[in-house]
Amino acid sequence: xxxxxxxxxxxxxxxxxxxxxxxxxxxxxxxxxxxxxxxxxxxxxxxxxxxxxxxxxxxxxxxxxxxxxxxxxxxxxxxxxxxxxxxxxxxxxxxxxxxxxxxxxxxxxxxxxxxxxxxxxxxxxxxxxxxxxxxxxxxxxxxxxxxxxxxxxxxxxxxxxxxxxxxxxxxxxxxxxxxxxxxxxxxxxxxxxxxxxxxxxxxxxxxxxxx
Amino acid sequence: xxxxxxxxxxxxxxxxxxxxxxxxxxxxxxxxxxxxxxxxxxxxxxxxxxxxxxxxxxxxxxxxxxxxxxxxxxxxxxxxxxxxxxxxxxx
Numbered sequence: 001x002x003x004x005x006x007x008x009x010x011x012x013x014x015x016x017x018x019x020x021x022x023x024x025x026x027x028x029x030x031x032x033x034x035x036x037x038x039x040x041x042x043x044x045x046x047x048x049x050x051x052x053x054x055x056x057x058x059x060x061x062x063x064x065x066x067x068x069x070x071x072x073x074x075x076x077x078x079x080x081x082x083x084x085x086x087x088x089x090x091x092x093x094x095x096x097x098x099x100x101x102x103x104x105x106x107x108x109x110x111x112x113x114x115x116x117x118x119x120x121x122x123x124x125x126x127x128x129x130x131x132x133x134x135x136x137x138x139x140x141x142x143x144x145x146x147x148x149x150x151x152x153x154x155x156x157x158x159x160x161x162x163x164x165x166x167x168x169x170x171x172x173x174x175x176x177x178x179x180x181x182x183x184x185x186x187x188x189x190x191x192x193x194x195x196x197x198x199x200x201x202x203x204x205x206x207x208x209x210x211x
Numbered sequence: 212x213x214x215x216x217x218x219x220x221x222x223x224x225x226x227x228x229x230x231x232x233x234x235x236x237x238x239x240x241x242x243x244x245x246x247x248x249x250x251x252x253x254x255x256x257x258x259x260x261x262x263x264x265x266x267x268x269x270x271x272x273x274x275x276x277x278x279x280x281x282x283x284x285x286x287x288x289x290x291x292x293x294x295x296x297x298x299x300x301x302x
Contacts, residue, residue, distance in 0.1 A: 093252025
């Protein structure tokens with residue numbers, strides 16, 4: 001089983017080296033409340049006029065992965081077609097008590113927690129079916145979390161192309177430099193997905209990295 | 212086995228850590244075990260894997276680093292840097 005999985009990963013890596021695909025499937029990953037859905041909405045709004053979902057201040061608002069296929073991005077007269085996967089936030093613990101302070105009833109909080117655990121599993125499973133990853137981190141938070149370290153490690157082990165998106169740079173205490181220092185081996189693109197700040201640089205980086 | 216011990220309230224120390232894939236598997240299994248009453252998840256303390264040496268790249272040997280895994284309600288990370296972790300353990 002493990003051998004087959006390893007062979008599959010190696011085959012996908014070799015194929016990626018030799019085949020430039022017209023269409024790539026990109027997953028948006030990160031911890032809860034990093035701004036994954038806001039970024040997915042920004043990309044979709046800019047290129048399709050649509051949105052992926054409604055973001056919320058309550059953690060684990062996205063509890064099922066959502067896929068939007070065939071989004072065409074144009075950078076420097078080149079067109080890249082991407083499938084965008086917005087994933088539930090990854091976590092090592094989910095305590096329903098954390099949701100109560102947002103005014104949810106105990107029943108709602110427990111249901112959200114249960115769905116969130118299923119979402120984490122789904123997000124991890126999707127890693128095997130993607131061509132690249134946008135890892136969204138909240139630039140106002142310490143990037144050296146176990147979730148971030150685990151995601152980066154898994155992406156590196158799968159040899160998937162990775163762009164780290166340092167989100168929320170519109171906030172005064174944002175520090176993309178802290179993210180660069182934590183993960184110096186990867187390209188970091190500072191943006192505000194909410195305000196659209198530096199979003200063109202992200203599209204250029206997407207075209208270069210995944211195109 | 213790790214998760215069974217953590218669910219029993221024990222703090223597990225692994226001298227050579229887990230690979231990233233094993234860590235992802237541990238998170239998946241943890242999510243399946245969360246019962247929303249007694250067990251709400253795990254806290255994992257580990258150092259990131261260092262850049263592989265040429266020898267490790269050629270022969271594919273992975274060198275893990277110390278890893279501490281405990282129940283989320285007893286272990287809490289305070290600060291983490293490349294070679295430094297500060298955490299609180301409730302005994």
